[in-house]
Amino acid sequence: MNPDDLKYHREHAWVRVEGKNATIGITDYAQQQLGDVVYIDLPESGTEVDADSELTEIESTKATSPVISPISGSVGEVNEDLADSPEIINEDPYGNGWIAVISMSDPSEVNDLMSRDEYEKFLKEEEER
């Protein structure tokens, strides 16, 4: 289910690295925990964000939750489709449900992220806790 060409963050965000750019979204686990997404406060292009800090907020029928950025950099392209159809995040979290592209300021941060297998092991541990 979780693609193996992505990197994962413990706050349940994923990263697809292409050169200096990193596309980010939330994981399938995150969208399941959230329930039906009703709104995402899309970040503004040009915003600077630090790794492990809040990029934006997602509102679901259950809760309002922060989206934590796995990496540092400045926000480039943003998925405007989510403004009208935030439910795409539930339907296709790893594809059309991407949130934003970040131009990385420190690509080495990617090394701190988890592989798919590591993330799935992490999820199992979380569940057992």
Next chain:
Amino acid sequence: MATRLTIIGAGPGGYVAAIQASRKGAQVTVIEEAEVGGTCLNWGCIPTKALIASADLLEQVRKAADFGIAVDGAVRYDLQRVRERKDKVVATQVKGIRALLKSWGVTLIPGRGSLLSEDVVRSVRKDGTTQDIRSDRIIIATGSRPARLSGFPFDNDKVMTSDDAVQLNSVPRSILIIGAGVIGCEFAFLYRSLGAEVTLTEMMPRALATEDEDVSAIIERELKKVKIKLIAGVQAVSVEQTPEGLMACRLSNGQDIRAEKILVSIGRTLNTDGLRLEDAGLTTGKRGEIPVNDRMETGVPGIYAIGDVTGTLMLAHVASHQGLVAAENALGGDARMDYASVPAGIFTRPEIGSVGLREHQAREKGMPVKTGRFPYRVLGKAHVMGEIAGMVKVIADAGTDRVLGVHICGAHASDLVHEGALAIRMGATAHQLGSMIHAHPTLAEGIQEAAQDVHGMAVHLPPPGT
């Protein structure tokens, strides 16, 4: 002989004072230039809520499919019918007040009132004829009108005040609303529902700056959700018409906003001009208000002032209560105003109901308080209704636990807030409010849980930090 009481203005302050005084045996005359019910009934509370009721129903019908209701064909509105319904609601209420005043033997004189001395009130009719009314007691209840920005070409159409907007002669493709206070925000949601592109500007750093910050934050998010653009911390500098006939407004941050129409909702100007206050020995305060004590009496014994013109809280129900107090005192009683527990509703989407202290006020005053919050989306009833946006917040004194403020942003907030008002008025503690059984499934459960959350004891919230 009965006390002769003359009241200038038949708005929610004046007409209520008239009924109360008449009930107590006074011989009451009311002078009204426009229509009984004043701004509230004719250009404010009632007509705007009638328009918003149409818009709310429109939004409900748009969501019909979510509830399993099939609506065939496009959902649209008929602006003329919307207006007609609003006018009918207003006309019914006006008729009701006129009948009530008549039933209590109140003399209603159409005209513009002014003071000739401390015991004579003059009424000037539209045709210029005058009538001087000798009065033992006088109550000034002349209200307020929309404030205007100087240099802006108000024409009741392209550059409007709320008095024009409430007529809703058309729905523009785009509108700029200057001032994100109560009136600006209510009209922003209304115009948006009816399909206009709405830009809202605000001089203060946030929308609804007099509300609790948590309430502003929710409304700002809801504005975003429906794609109303809010620009806060700016002033409108100038306006000109473009060759295409649009209005172009220059903001203090250098931005130009173009829109078909502009609604200016920056506050209200007090109606004291032309009253000849000085002829009765009265002077106005810094903001043009008529200063009064807590008995609603001015500096001149026997002359009272109530409502917006006193520069206190500009709310119809405050004016009405001040009217009761003034009438009582004008007839020898000793009633006093207390503003600690004044609820107020704002008819945004979702609604707001607030009473008492805001958290930032507590901070400014250095008052130690505890707060509790509870989101609507945890309430079963909110999901049943499909209205999950919002929150209840309870503010309590950190020492005594007494409830000092209740702020609700969410469906039916303006009705729900009165439980908070009662708690404040009765001196109830957050513990008492939270330990009262609330019916399930209702939105009022949110008040109970928010009160419990003041002590970290809300049943339906996870432990903090999870």
